[in-house]
Amino acid sequence: MSGMGQIERFADLVVRAGVNVQPGQGVVVDSDTAHLEIARAVVAAAYRAGAGWVEVNFQDGPIQRSGVDRATVEALSASRPWALARIDQWRAAGVASIGLVGDPDPHLFDGADPVRLAARRHDEVRARRDALFAGDMRWSLVAAPNPGWAEQIFGEPDMDRLWAAVSTAMRLDSADPAAEWQTRSATLTARAKQLDELDLDEVRYLGEGTDLVVGLPPRARWTGGGLVDHAGIPYLPNLPTEEVFTSPDLNRAEGTIRVTRPMVIAGQLIKGLRVTFKDGRIDEVDADEGADVIRAQIETDEGARHLGEVSLVDRDSRIAEAGIVFHNTLYDENAGCHVAWGQSFPWSVEGGLAMTPEQRAAVGLNSSGVHTDVVIGGDGMTVRGTGPGGTVDIIRDDEWVL
Structure with a gap:
């Protein structure tokens, strides 16, 4: 071709x-x-x-x-x-x-x-x-x-x-890439529905250098496989996309993450990033390269220190299949589990789109001028969810097992 x-x-x-x-x-x-x-x-x-x-x-x-x-x-x-x-x-x-x-x-x-x-x-x-x-x-x-x-x-x-x-x-190697994405979207939508049915209160990420517990707001809803606008027209906000995600309670994050893929923020390469959360806020930032860029970013507004997204991606991903580090967040975030600090997604809580900013904040949705995704998944990553039915493994050793 x-x-x-x-x-x-x-x-x-x-x-x-x-x-x-x-x-x-x-x-x-x-x-x-x-x-x-x-x-x-x-x-x-x-x-x-x-x-x-x-x-x-x-x-x-x-x-x-x-x-x-x-x-x-x-x-x-x-x-x-x-x-x-x-x-x-x-x-x-x-x-x-x-x-x-x-x-x-x-x-x-x-x-x-x-x-x-x-x-x-x-x-x-x-x-x-x-x-x-x-x-x-x-x-x-x-x-x-x-x-x-x-x-x-x-x-x-x-x-x-x-x-x-x-x-x-991007599945451009298929006869009909758009049809291939419809099929993949259906799989991701089904995974989101599975998670909604568990009515999870928190998720825990466990991997090399990562042990992070993140709380979810009441009536949290997971998204996967794209969105639908007011007129009922489907679309994919990110291409490629391999994730299911939701927004956490901005006040509930405890632990440490180790970022597993390099990232570019404001034109600067960040390597070996490690971030510690305490009482829902970023407490410490360290990196092999570029820590000052992250420290400056999280000072731009109060919401920049709080999480706005938690996301689940397993090894059954075309990004992972490509077998390379893309050095591009849009791609690399779809190779493994990731979280993001900054702006939340209002539709992640049932009725959230109709809420005022004050109401969203009251249920734990974050507001910020930034939204920075960081990959923490890959080989060895395990994610557990806890809800009314107890604790279950969602991803085990980077494989979806729910």
């Missing part, structure tokens, strides 16, 4: 199975300039699917680095009313949102001030996230192959090898 053929299949999958573009719908694509060829293919696929209009918002790493180095923290985090108005208009129109992510240069922000690097326009982040999480905009995030990503994985910009790995992970 040629590179262009793969790009077209990739774009078609994102449009059809990812955001599931409908006739006449507006589409917004966020992309780095390094993903220009893929962005063009996504736009073409969206129009083939009947999109009414497509807008691409390009970002560029070196331009972002200039801002981090030269702008003040206040300027980097200042509110922009016109940007908020645009998000409101997208939300009212039910626009589909596609994000092409992936760091073309993982060392671009080496040496940058961690505080400036962590600065965010939190009102814009929240407005966009609120629109997505409320179900007003279907969205899909997908990592776009690029030479810098290939070099980070393989030590050389081998795009053929990267596309082969991405094809495995």
Whole structure:
């Protein structure tokens, strides 16, 4: 299969199975300039699917680095009313949102001030996230192959090898990738239903360097296999996705995690991360490389120190099957169990979408301008759940056994 053929299949999958573009719908694509060829293919696929209009918002790493180095923290985090108005208009129109992510240069922000690097326009982040999480905009995030990503994985910009790995992970190697994702989604949905029926109060992650107990809020509901918007249209917020997940009680997390895969935060590579939780909050952060980036991030708001997601992934995953560390959170989080600090998912509690922010906080859902996933699973990982029926193994030695 040629590179262009793969790009077209990739774009078609994102449009059809990812955001599931409908006739006449507006589409917004966020992309780095390094993903220009893929962005063009996504736009073409969206129009083939009947999109009414497509807008691409390009970002560029070196331009972002200039801002981090030269702008003040206040300027980097200042509110922009016109940007908020645009998000409101997208939300009212039910626009589909596609994000092409992936760091073309993982060392671009080496040496940058961690505080400036962590600065965010939190009102814009929240407005966009609120629109997505409320179900007003279907969205899909997908990592776009690029030479810098290939070099980070393989030590050389081998795009053929990267596309082969991405094809495995995204099921592009099948006759009908969208149909394959429907089948996988059904499996993940069934697993979420199993967990809902247990009415769990807490989950415990046990692995090398990890022993973490996380409490769940009352009426917690698990999600797997995608979401459905207000009109009943299904979509996949992340491609690929191999997880079932929910949001924990922000006040109930005790223990330590060891992150098992490298991660990139704000353009900085983090290795050997270890985090300790006490009384629901991040208490200590240590790492072989990049600890200051995490410490700066969790100081951006109070919610950044609390968990917003717990997720279950076993070895029966196309990401794990690919057999490599992708150095991309969107992929690597689907190779093993993970947790995330920061923003919760409001639909994770029965009736949560209709709750006010105050009501969500009262039941234990977290609110933050960040949402950072970290992988803690892999070989040897065991996850146990405790509920009214007692304690059961959900995953044992990285295999789903429930």
